[in-house]
Amino acid sequence: MNSRDNNRKMIVLQFLCFAAIFIVYFIVNYVLEVQFVDTMLKTYNHLLIINERPSIVKYVVVFTFEHYAEKKGFKVGDVDMRLHYISQIYSNEKNVFTSLKETYPSTYSSYLKTFENYNYDLCSSYADFVGQKSRCE
Numbered sequence: 001m002n003s004r005d006n007n008r009k010m011i012v013l014q015f016l017c018f019a020a021i022f023i024v025y026f027i028v029n030y031v032l033e034v035q036f037v038d039t040m041l042k043t044y045n046h047l048l049i050i051n052e053r054p055s056i057v058k059y060v061v062v063f064t065f066e067h068y069a070e071k072k073g074f075k076v077g078d079v080d081m082r083l084h085y086i087s088q089i090y091s092n093e094k095n096v097f098t099s100l101k102e103t104y105p106s107t108y109s110s111y112l113k114t115f116e117n118y119n120y121d122l123c124s125s126y127a128d129f130v131g132q133k134s135r136c137e
Contacts, residue, residue, distance in 0.1 A: 046099040
């Protein structure tokens with residue numbers, strides 16, 4: 001009788017250990033998945049902001065051509081569209097550089113370094129051209 005009771009306690013103890021291991025595994029897996037989703041969200045947000053650049057510049061160019069061709073700005077309501085998209089460029093660039101301040105995994109370091117060098121070098125070469133290098137720093 002005593003042997004059966006010890007055997008039952010051993011089975012319950014093994015089951016609890018096995019259950020604890022699975023619970024810890026699923027909690028750790030959940031935390032890692034949340035971190036991965038957060039990283040992907042930041043990455044996709046950065047990609048979205050980067051992909052908005054060409055279309056905004058395209059609209060600035062189109063409305064600038066329209067401005068000079070018609071000798072007046074193209075307005076929707078009281079809003080000059082050229083000035084509106086110029087302000088969109090500044091807003092988008094602010095968002096781009098804000099997104100670079102986010103924390104990314106170490107695997108993104110080479111991309112981020114290349115991206116920063118490209119953008120800051122582009123700004124530096126333009127600033128050298130117009131003589132305003134201090135604006136890039």
